Amino acid sequence: MQVNEAFVSEVKRVLDDAGRIMLNEPMKSHTTFKIGGPADYLIFPSSMEEMRQVFRLLREFKIPYTILGNGSNVLVRDKGVRGAIIKFNSPFSDIRLEGNSIVAGAGALLRDVSIFAADHGLTGMEFAIGIPGSLGGAVFMNAGAYDGEMRNVVSKVRSVAEDGSLHEFEAKELELGYRHSIFQKNGHAICEVELKLSFGEGATIRMKMEDLTRRREERQPLEMPSAGSTFKRPTGYFAGTLIDQTGLKGLKVGGAQVSEKHAGFVVNTGNATAEDVLGLISEVQRRVYEKHGVKLYPEVRIIGEE
Numbered sequence: 001m002q003v004n005e006a007f008v009s010e011v012k013r014v015l016d017d018a019g020r021i022m023l024n025e026p027m028k029s030h031t032t033f034k035i036g037g038p039a040d041y042l043i044f045p046s047s048m049e050e051m052r053q054v055f056r057l058l059r060e061f062k063i064p065y066t067i068l069g070n071g072s073n074v075l076v077r078d079k080g081v082r083g084a085i086i087k088f089n090s091p092f093s094d095i096r097l098e099g100n101s102i103v104a105g106a107g108a109l110l111r112d113v114s115i116f117a118a119d120h121g122l123t124g125m126e127f128a129i130g131i132p133g134s135l136g137g138a139v140f141m142n143a144g145a146y147d148g149e150m151r152n153v154v155s156k157v158r159s160v161a162e163d164g165s166l167h168e169f170e171a172k173e174l175e176l177g178y179r180h181s182i183f184q185k186n187g188h189a190i191c192e193v194e195l196k197l198s199f200g201e202g203a204t205i206r207m208k209m210e211d212l213t214r215r216r217e218e219r220q221p222l223e224m225p226s227a228g229s230t231f232k233r234p235t236g237y238f239a240g241t242l243i244d245q246t247g248l249k250g251l252k253v254g255g256a257q258v259s260e261k262h263a264g265f266v267v268n269t270g271n272a273t274a275e276d277v278l279g280l281i282s283e284v285q286r287r288v289y290e291k292h293g294v295k296l297y298p299e300v301r302i303i304g305e306e
Contacts, residue, residue: 024039030071054086066303067189075302076303093107093108109134139190141301161188162188231281242296243288246292252280255268
């Protein structure tokens with residue numbers, strides 16, 4: 001990688017914090033899979049105005065970019081990512097209450113938003129207590145769990161387009177479907193999300209969150225690095241059940257393994273590469289189709305240079 005010093009200098013000026021741009025940064029340090037080669041530039045904006053200015057500089061210096069949330073539903077290839085990764089996390093994670101709505105930055109963790117809602121007697125976000133993603137990433141993928149999903153609670157999203165223009169989307173404009181949103185095709189950076197919730201009984205809300213947390217801990221391999229559920233749910237089936245019925249629990253390719261606890265998860269046993277994971281995904285797809293005639297498609301977002 002040849003560093004564009006002028007670009008770096010301008011980004012540092014915009015962010016007013018040299019620590020919020022990192023060069024040649026290994027993405028395994030910034031994803032829940034703990035896998036991934038280096039990003040040429042890793043940038044952490046903290047406001048919509050900073051995002052506008054970063055987009056301006058990316059255009060000016062003709063640098064490609066990829067937008068990332070908490071890195072919880074992503075596999076970064078071993079050669080890394082050329083250009084810039086724009087990552088939303090703690091610098092962009094304010095959470096505030098407006099009536100029975102919560103407004104939060106895209107970098108706020110779903111867990112923190114769920115707890116904030118419970119602390120204020122608001123129900124609707126309990127399902128997200130154990131999802132290890134950011135709010136922006138959850139909207140991008142229309143994340144869901146335990147019969148809940150983001151489209152049930154999102155009322156507005158504020159974003160910045162590649163040309164620097166500001167946008168506000170109403171819920172009906174978001175095209176939220178199964179692991180899909182309009183942001184997967186419009187290239188906008190999700191910056192702020194408004195959630196419309198209902199007032200409920202605090203004890204009941206917390207009881208439900210505790211129950212979901214317990215169920216997740218009992219059933220999912222939370223003790224090992226992963227990107228969450230590896231495959232999308234095929235119509236009429238559950239991916240984990242099909243994989244289990246094919247006898248693939250524990251199957252390994254290099255350091256990647258089909259979890260022995262939950263077959264729907266591919267886990268990093270400690271030294272897995274992206275190539276290992278992709279090889280294991282391919283083998284699982286092949287064997288499940290061979291036995292059941294069902295095609296599995298990755299839910300995890302795969303980015304980076306092949």
